[in-house]
Amino acid sequence: xxxxxxxxxxxxxxxxxxxxxxxxxxxxxxxxxxxxxxxxxxxxxxxxxxxxxxxxxxxxxxxxxxxxxxxxxxxxxxxxxxxxxxxxxxxxxxxxxxxxxxxxxxxxxxxxxxxxxxxxxxxxxxxxxxxxxxxxxxxxxxxxxxxxxxxxxxxxxxxxxxxxxxxxxxxxxxxxxxxxxxxxxxxxxx
Numbered sequence: 001x002x003x004x005x006x007x008x009x010x011x012x013x014x015x016x017x018x019x020x021x022x023x024x025x026x027x028x029x030x031x032x033x034x035x036x037x038x039x040x041x042x043x044x045x046x047x048x049x050x051x052x053x054x055x056x057x058x059x060x061x062x063x064x065x066x067x068x069x070x071x072x073x074x075x076x077x078x079x080x081x082x083x084x085x086x087x088x089x090x091x092x093x094x095x096x097x098x099x100x101x102x103x104x105x106x107x108x109x110x111x112x113x114x115x116x117x118x119x120x121x122x123x124x125x126x127x128x129x130x131x132x133x134x135x136x137x138x139x140x141x142x143x144x145x146x147x148x149x150x151x152x153x154x155x156x157x158x159x160x161x162x163x164x165x166x167x168x169x170x171x172x173x174x175x176x177x178x179x180x181x182x183x184x185x186x187x188x189x190x
Contacts, residue, residue, distance in 0.1 A: 008044060012050035068135055084178070130147050156180035
């Protein structure tokens with residue numbers, strides 16, 4: 001299933017970069033990958049989701065349950081480390097590969113409306129993560145701790161991602177994110 005998910009994503013991105021979203025159909029995409037149109041919807045809800053890389057089955061419940069359960073109020077504050085581990089775990093589930101970066105960038109440049117769709121999903125994920133932290137930490141909804149933690153880890157994740165891509169994927173992403181966390185702590189607690 002992972003191979004088909006990736007094949008659909010890669011081809012949808014390539015064709016979007018070359019032809020635009022209107023330049024191919026789901027049927028053509030399915031024929032090229034060797035699946036039926038009906039089967040496509042087991043992988044992606046829309047052609048746009050295939051380009052963005054948002055599979056229908058984004059089951060992350062086990063990762064999120066582990067994140068919530070890992071809270072130890074009597075131990076050291078590991079919120080940022082545990083949140084970083086959660087986002088890295090999700091990244092590995094989506095199977096992001098550095099060699100896809102340029103074609104993804106070209107697809108988004110060809111179809112700028114994909115940015116809006118991706119942003120909408122990102123904001124929903126951000127709100128979900130804030131709720132996870134509030135549940136894990138026993139916080140009231142709307143406080144600054146959860147939203148600050150999510151925004152900080154997302155910014156550091158982006159910086160680690162940029163470094164990962166700059167190195168052509170020839171680095172341990174988790175280690176790059178840990179370096180970003182270490183630097184952030186040094187800046188915030190000199």
